[in-house]
Amino acid sequence: MFSPILVPEAAAIAGWLIALALFVIVEAATVNLVSIWFAVGALAGLITSLFTNNLLYQLLVFALVSAAALAVTKPLVARMRSRKPAAVLGLERNIGRRAVVVQPVRPGVPGRVRLDGVDWTAVCDTALEEGGECVVTAVESTTLRVEPANQPAAAKV
Structure with a gap:
């Protein structure tokens, strides 16, 4: 079993805020959807860090929420892009x-x-x-x- 990696609450919050900001900046700088899913995951990691200082749990929530956001939105985006362009x-x-x-x-x-x-x-x-x-x-x-x-x-x- 993994031993928990405990981080101070302030450091975890700062880390997730930095990650969230970076993902949002990368997304804003590109025309395609590149990192929006990771921004959603980073937000979930930030929220998780408020309840636990176990970094493994935070990373697990980040990964699961990012994957879920990707799985849900990717087909919607593909469907929207395949529509006939507006007049x-x-x-x-x-x-x-x-x-x-x-x-x-x-x-x-x-x-x-x-x-x-x-x-x-x-x-x-x-x-x-x-x-x-x-x-x-x-x-x-x-x-x-x-x-x-x-x-x-x-x-x-």
Whole structure:
């Protein structure tokens, strides 16, 4: 059987606070989930240190809680990441809507169209003259892909 490794309460609390802070800093410095599970485990270790000065118990709680947090959240994160990305600023709602050309659009040369009083960069495979109407067929970042209004709008993809 293991003999208990006893640490002073203040030292244990300080150690767990430092570990917790380091895990949180590492997590904040990265874009991916890297150490959040260990931060949760360190918090559990900190709480355990308030009840016992046995370092082995504290480390065991840290390991078990970290593993449980990882096991619970990893599938949730994977499911969230596999979802279709959200619409860019909700601009996809403009697909199928009519706009007015305010700066001529040429194939390969972007122009400008006005939709709901807002000017947008627009691209088209055919020439569009100023004052003409067009229909939004797609949104590519913050650029509207359009076609002349007298042609049927492309189906949403």
